[in-house]
Amino acid sequence: MPFIMILYYIICVYLISMVVWNFIREKKNPEYFFHYLLVLIPLILRVLRVK
Amino acid sequence: MSREWMIKIVLIVLLAAGTTLAGIQLFRQRHFDVPMVAGPGVTRTAKLSDYSPGLKGTMADTTVFFLEGNEEGGKALIMANTHSNEPASLLAALIFLENAVVEKGTLIIIPQFNNSGGRNTRPGDGYPLYFEIPTDWGSKKFRLGNRDASPLDQWPDPDVYIHYPDKQLLSFIDVRNTNRTWPGRADGPLMEQVTFGAMEIMRQENVDIAFDIHGAETMFPVTNCIVAPEKSARMATMASLTVKAREGFDNHVEPSPSGFRGLSHREIGDYSDTLPFLLEAPIPFLDQPTGPKTEKFLLDGKDPFLLKLAKAKMLFVPYDESGWPMDKRVGQHCSVVLEIMRQYSRKKPERAIEVSHVPRYAQVVQNGTGSYYHDPSKADPDKVFLN
Amino acid sequence: MNVSEKRFLDYPEIQYVKWGQVENMYAQIGIIAFVMVIAYTVAKWKKLSVETSMFAAALAGGIAGAFVKTPPIGQLARHMVEGAFTYLDVMLVFSTATIFMAVISEFGGVDYVVRGTIKTFYNKRILALLILMFIILIPGALTGAGSVSVLVVGAPTVMALRYLGIPEKKVAAILFIVAGLSAAAPPVNIWAMMLCAGTAIPYVGFELPLAVPVLLLGTFTMLFLGWKREEKKELADILNQMPEVPKKMSWWRIALPFFVFFGLVAAVRIWPFSLPIIGLPLQFMVATLAAFLVSPKKVNLLVISRDTIKRLLPLLTTIVVVGMLQQVMTATGVRGLISFAVISTPLVLLFISLAIIIPFSEGVLTYGAAAIIGIPLIWFLDSIGFHATVAIAGLTLLWPLGDGLPPTALIGRLSVMVSEHKGSYWSFLKNTWVPWIVITITGILMVVFSSKLEFLVRWSM
Numbered sequence: 001m002p003f004i005m006i007l008y009y010i011i012c013v014y015l016i017s018m019v020v021w022n023f024i025r026e027k028k029n030p031e032y033f034f035h036y037l038l039v040l041i042p043l044i045l046r047v048l049r050v051k
Numbered sequence: 052m053s054r055e056w057m058i059k060i061v062l063i064v065l066l067a068a069g070t071t072l073a074g075i076q077l078f079r080q081r082h083f084d085v086p087m088v089a090g091p092g093v094t095r096t097a098k099l100s101d102y103s104p105g106l107k108g109t110m111a112d113t114t115v116f117f118l119e120g121n122e123e124g125g126k127a128l129i130m131a132n133t134h135s136n137e138p139a140s141l142l143a144a145l146i147f148l149e150n151a152v153v154e155k156g157t158l159i160i161i162p163q164f165n166n167s168g169g170r171n172t173r174p175g176d177g178y179p180l181y182f183e184i185p186t187d188w189g190s191k192k193f194r195l196g197n198r199d200a201s202p203l204d205q206w207p208d209p210d211v212y213i214h215y216p217d218k219q220l221l222s223f224i225d226v227r228n229t230n231r232t233w234p235g236r237a238d239g240p241l242m243e244q245v246t247f248g249a250m251e252i253m254r255q256e257n258v259d260i261a262f263d264i265h266g267a268e269t270m271f272p273v274t275n276c277i278v279a280p281e282k283s284a285r286m287a288t289m290a291s292l293t294v295k296a297r298e299g300f301d302n303h304v305e306p307s308p309s310g311f312r313g314l315s316h317r318e319i320g321d322y323s324d325t326l327p328f329l330l331e332a333p334i335p336f337l338d339q340p341t342g343p344k345t346e347k348f349l350l351d352g353k354d355p356f357l358l359k360l361a362k363a364k365m366l367f368v369p370y371d372e373s374g375w376p377m378d379k380r381v382g383q384h385c386s387v388v389l390e391i392m393r394q395y396s397r398k399k400p401e402r403a404i405e406v407s408h409v410p411r412y413a414q415v416v417q418n419g420t421g422s423y424y425h426d427p428s429k430a431d432p433d434k435v436f437l438n
Numbered sequence: 439m440n441v442s443e444k445r446f447l448d449y450p451e452i453q454y455v456k457w458g459q460v461e462n463m464y465a466q467i468g469i470i471a472f473v474m475v476i477a478y479t480v481a482k483w484k485k486l487s488v489e490t491s492m493f494a495a496a497l498a499g500g501i502a503g504a505f506v507k508t509p510p511i512g513q514l515a516r517h518m519v520e521g522a523f524t525y526l527d528v529m530l531v532f533s534t535a536t537i538f539m540a541v542i543s544e545f546g547g548v549d550y551v552v553r554g555t556i557k558t559f560y561n562k563r564i565l566a567l568l569i570l571m572f573i574i575l576i577p578g579a580l581t582g583a584g585s586v587s588v589l590v591v592g593a594p595t596v597m598a599l600r601y602l603g604i605p606e607k608k609v610a611a612i613l614f615i616v617a618g619l620s621a622a623a624p625p626v627n628i629w630a631m632m633l634c635a636g637t638a639i640p641y642v643g644f645e646l647p648l649a650v651p652v653l654l655l656g657t658f659t660m661l662f663l664g665w666k667r668e669e670k671k672e673l674a675d676i677l678n679q680m681p682e683v684p685k686k687m688s689w690w691r692i693a694l695p696f697f698v699f700f701g702l703v704a705a706v707r708i709w710p711f712s713l714p715i716i717g718l719p720l721q722f723m724v725a726t727l728a729a730f731l732v733s734p735k736k737v738n739l740l741v742i743s744r745d746t747i748k749r750l751l752p753l754l755t756t757i758v759v760v761g762m763l764q765q766v767m768t769a770t771g772v773r774g775l776i777s778f779a780v781i782s783t784p785l786v787l788l789f790i791s792l793a794i795i796i797p798f799s800e801g802v803l804t805y806g807a808a809a810i811i812g813i814p815l816i817w818f819l820d821s822i823g824f825h826a827t828v829a830i831a832g833l834t835l836l837w838p839l840g841d842g843l844p845p846t847a848l849i850g851r852l853s854v855m856v857s858e859h860k861g862s863y864w865s866f867l868k869n870t871w872v873p874w875i876v877i878t879i880t881g882i883l884m885v886v887f888s889s890k891l892e893f894l895v896r897w898s899m
Binding site for chain 2: 462463467503507508509513515516517518519520521522523524527580581582625626628631632634635637638639640641642703706707710711715716717718719720761764765766767768769770771773774775777778780781782806809810811813814817818820821
């Protein structure tokens, strides 16, 4: 895998960790729980090299 | 457990279930291999990476089939699935691969030219993942791929694609489009390496004529035609007139614009001695104003919206209740390829390419595309190639 | 009977396929579209957010479609998830660009730039306005994304405009309109590029057809909304009111991260065949690291990133959901019906209705709208003698306006967020109406008189 592509996977993992961090910290709004999870879908499947 | 975490866990479970199901379907599509049975004419195979080493070990590598005649002659190259959402190209190339017998010269076939694109899907466009072609022994299943290579194989996209070597600015998405990355580079982005591999085949093997087979929307002016640069135009015109007169279908000639870079019909001619021809057959499935994108629509090309637009004279092809069935499109491609090879052989007898056992338009329409495919489960395993 | 005929007979009969009866298809797709609208309305009525309501519309549309196997129910999850990928790269650009600006802002860079601009240009108002216009135009013109303009230079320009005595509601309007124009400005106009890619028209000759209207309309917008100094303040008072900047702050500390970013963008253009493709997200990340390293005070990159993602959540969710919506609309035929309806409209009516169709389609589908409506429209206009390049340029002036319209309102919401506009969204949008209409008329006239304006294309080449 080219070096720059690896960096993009690292960017994705970084963003995933930020989203998950916010998801855990979010206490009140159930809609936000849902939104964080929706945002995770493409990021996680990309990191898993599914799509 | 707190209420907060109860809600979170329920949401995680629901979304994870849906995502896992979808993920498995998408993963399987990417890794689904289409068996191709090498016909009696196939004498050897190679990989595209043999000509463009950077492709080795990537999903962009693909099989190249050589059908060499007993007698020396010219060479023709057929490339299909440059855009993997235009599948009549692949189906026509497989008819050649599984049936053709070459008496004179050599036929080189790359049935899945943009292999990465064939293993990609098109987000936002709601395609089915597969389509099936009925055969005498059951149905043959194919992936329905995308116009562009998968970002799993080539990522990231630039903010704008700068075409090599002309520096023309193209859409960022075209960096993954193997009909914009010609003539390519050995060390460029992966799709430039794909087109470079094909250029190398043409240069190293002294290919005389090259076919890049496509499909185009009925609302697109450049459809149902042969696109040819100046050096191929005469031969294309002869072929167009002949199929019209002898076989009764239209396939006009469109000039290859010299100001639009990266296309096969432009760059192949400019960067090698090969004469390029890009074949377009109508594919209503790709038009925007249509009903749902179903497998049936992909195959029969029937759409009431397009019918209404045809009556308002907004389509560039004749269109009636019979739609534009796949067999018709595949048959056209077979006939046009055969006819251009015949025209070339007449003009340059010492470089003739003589091919038999390939059906023409009327036969494909009458018998169905699938009747020309062989059952891989009954074929000699050495002759079955997965791609 | 040949095998193909056998095959088609084997298909389960789908209700709408009563060949030739267009009305059946209309009715079926119309019902699905109606279900989507109802789902959206009910969700909004239940006080759910725009994003959740759009998700509800997509899901409901998919389920309604599944009754007639468009799409089959077993494929619904796949369509939703696949759709979520439509704008993944845009999501990465948004996230990384905002993290970059958040770091600059955190170390006091924004305050420092605004202080400098106000000090120098306070008494040269027109010059100040035009300089600020160029500052907003450049990032969007280079990247093709108006959102990048808002995210990268929005905060300092907003502050500068505020200190020039422009009320906050007009500031948000200026930012939105000019950032929208920046997306249409050459060299990178993503709508035009997508249309060119879809219509097989080369992306050449767009420089003047895009630059001339963008500069004229941008100047008009700046002067119209920013001419009047509505809140007179003394320069000394303004400078006193401004936030303190860290003592070690200097111009080079701010310039360097931007230099790194624009340097990378420029380098890839200047040496396209020597450098690898880096892509905007990585360019922003490298610039973020540069900003982090030259920061005059200690900044916590992790906390800034976390808070940025939290702030961006509505937009990131919108990008994901709009892809899902687009995919379901195509799989069910709703998208095709919209496209069909647009291009079936009589020509004169079509030109007039472009004013509404184009922005609203962008509001619902963002870039997807260019493909659905733009591609067949350009083919059609081209075939009846309009000049495709100028017509595309004209249309692409209208699309950015849609980025202010719900449900997505991407640039509009970013503008409101960055300018910290306190009133309702509509109160912000109301302030854009004059430039909005002028831009609309300009865009439509460019389409209508595209053949007469063909010289702009010639002069560009």
